[in-house]
Amino acid sequence: MMLKEETTVASGTLPVAEFRAHLRLGTGFADVGAEDAALEAYLRAALAAIEGRTAKVLLARDFMLGLAAWRGAVEQPLPVSPVSAISEIRLVDAAGVFTTVPSESYRLIADLQRPRIEALSGVLPSIPAGGTVEIRFRAGFGPSWSDLPVDLAQAAFLLAAQYYELRHEGAGEGDAMPFGVAALIERWRTVRMLGGRG
Structure with a gap:
């Protein structure tokens, strides 16, 4: 992953x-x-x-999750939340050629603890041998503070x-x-x- x-x-x-x-x-200083x-x-x-x-x-931005195999046959959890939209799912073969998965074949379950993609009928599409699946999505509470x-x-x-x-004291150590x-x-x-x- x-x-x-x-x-x-x-x-x-x-x-x-x-x-x-x-x-x-303070404000107004040169630096x-x-x-x-x-x-x-x-x-x-x-x-x-x-x-x-x-x-x-915390603040909304776009992510890509790359997987070599689905977690389950009918659903795939996403590693972060909240997820507001799935923009694209595509299957990429070993040669780098990709196929876009039709958006009507899956849905987003926007759970705050465990957001996931669920197949609407049957199972999630097969990932090509030696290939990956790329899931592009938007996550975050919103665009502003x-x-x-x-x-x-x-x-x-x-x-x-x-x-x-x-x-000056090594914060973060x-x-x-x-x-x-x-x-x-x-x-x-x-x-x-x-x-x-x-």
């Missing part, structure tokens, strides 16, 4: 000004542009860390603030999540049992 992010969060989507206010930093770039980097790092812990995509649940938005600010405060952040994201964590099978 390979999950690839095909689009990224635009810089204008990140609340750098609000984060600056959260940190109570404010460089500092804003650093603040954006801390926000991106915090988003990535929270997404990694929760399997929830205001679409995030308040606890996840607050967790991102708290974690990014820690990265900022400890920037080790994998311990601060207690306040861990408490805020706990209810969003996906419990995986049976290797993802239902």
Whole structure:
């Protein structure tokens, strides 16, 4: 399995000004542009860390999931949520030639914990020998910061603030999540049992 992010969060989507206010930093200094770039980097790092812990995509973007085999004959779970749309499923043979799977042959079950693709009749199409299936989809709570649940938005600010405060002390070494952040994201964590099978 390979999950690839095909689009990224635009810089204008990140609340750098609000984060600056959260940190109570001044404005109007000559190096404010460089500092804003650093603040954006801390926000991106915090988003990535929270997404990694929760399997929830915070800000909407496009992904491609590549598989050598289906997880099940009639449905395929997706590794992140919330998923809002499947844009394309295509079968790619060993020579790289692809065939698009008709959208009327499957549906998205947009479950917040276990989103999945389900065959509408029969089974999912066979993957060519030596080939793969590519599933392209859009995931995320929404395109803007205001679409995030308040606890996840607050967790991102708290974690990014820690990265900022400890920037000269090797912040990020080790994998311990601060207690306040861990408490805020706990209810969003996906419990995986049976290797993802239902």
